[in-house]
Amino acid sequence: MFQFGGINILNEDIREKITTENIFKIFNSFIIPLLSHEERDFMLLLQKYCIDIIEPKIDMTRDVYNIFPFLGEAGYMQRLYPYEDFKPFGMRYEMILAMVLSIVDPELDLARVVSGVLAMNPLYSHGKSDREKRALGDLMAGRKIGCICITERERGSDAVNMQTRVRTCDDETGDVLYNGEKVFTTNGPVADYFIAYGVEDEKAPRESMYQALIERGFKGLETHRLGILSAPRVHIGQTLFKNVRVPKDNILGGRGQGYTNLFRGLVAERNTIIGSSLGISWLSAITGLVYTNLRKQFNKRLLEFQAVSFPIAEMLVDLMAATDLGFSAANEYQKIARYPENVEMIKYNASFSAGTKYLASNLAHRISYEMQQLCGGAGYTDNLRIDKALEISKIQEIIGGSRNIQLLLVTQAMKSILRLIE
Secondary structure, rough: OOOOOOOOOOOOHHOOOOOOOHHHHHHHHHHHOOOOOOHHHHHHHHHHHHHHHHHHHHOOOOOOOOHHHHHHHHOOOOOOOOOEEEEEOOOOHHHHHHHHHHHHHHHHHHHHHHHHOHHHHHHOOOOOHHHHHHHHHHHHHHOOOOOEEOOEOOOOHHHHHHHHOEEEEOOOOEEEEEEEEEEEEEEEHHHOEEEEEEEOOOOHHHHHHHEEEEOOOOOOOOEEOOOOOOOOOOOOOEEEEEEEEEEEEEEEEEOHHHHHHHHHHHHHHHHHHHHHHHHHHHHHHHHHHHHHHHHEOEEEEEHHHHHHHHHHHHHHHHHHHHHHHHHHHHHHHHHHHOOOHHHHHHHHHHHHHHHHHHHHHHHHHHHHHHHHHHHHHHHOOOOHHHHHHHHHHHHHHHHOOOHHHHHHHHHHHHHHHHHOOO
8 A cells, every 4th residue: 555644543454454455346346247358357457557566656745747657558548549559448448447547546547637638639539740659659658748738817618719829830831830828737837748729810719720739848838837736746737838839740630620629539538537537436435435334433333323324325326327327428439439420429429428527527526525524534634545536526527627518518418409399
């Protein structure tokens, strides 16, 4: 078991039971019935790797990025797409990866999702040049760190009407210049690769949006760290583009194509966040279940009190339903991969993933908060990982679009359905 910064206040019989290995045992009893034999084998191998290789390297007083190469070594930076000999792959496997890594270390998985999925997805889907392929290999191996630059100071939830400007260079190179500011760029202050979006015409963002790979070292690129107290081991920051010249070979989506690329990528992002949120929920729920079964108060185990056992039972019921729904969202995403030109399917998947992301991330926060209350003081210390899960659950609710943005997408789908009977 990795070490925390504070002192131990748990009884020895409790501490020796609340291990990642034991949490996995209980987690598996709930999850394995939902999986195929191949998915089960993938999950068990991943869990063993986490216990043997990843967990001993976790230090809650240090940034998470030194662990990336060890994830990359085994092909665990992402499992959404095929890469070299790392199999199996697909959204269900990516969801399993996110759940398992979030149980081990929610902050590590937060940073991995951004570098391994949000930054890597555009490179995998649209990268063609040698520079783009090199960046993909660097990110997959965990040698380098990636981030994605969408949100701005005045454009938090509005991913369309960007103020970051792109203009073509006054020569025959096909290069473009980026000028603007992005904020809340997870991994940004330490990133090597930036998937950046900007528009040529603010009045016509859909028709003029670009998507490009910007590399650390490009002249005019500047990054600063924001004070995000919930994730002290993950760097989240401000990214400035001051006349940054982007080579033609680094343009992933030219004028207008950037918009299409952006919104197709958001569904993959949401589905991965669903997996991370479910992992956080399972971490808090199982930790609390084990703790309340061992901790005694008034000469009785906490779990013997109905005021404790009933809420935990309700959480587990909700969590099982949400997990099943999460895998259904993964199934729907994989249909898009088979039928990429089916517009109606894409629209349906966007609203389905939005609704599921809303439910899963909200549930992660609720379960972590309520379990902290049921466990009492120990739940607020680093002896249990519930408080860490709670803090990262707050980040999960806002990344990929805030709660109300997810609900907005669902209401838009509702309006489309109602048109059927007009």
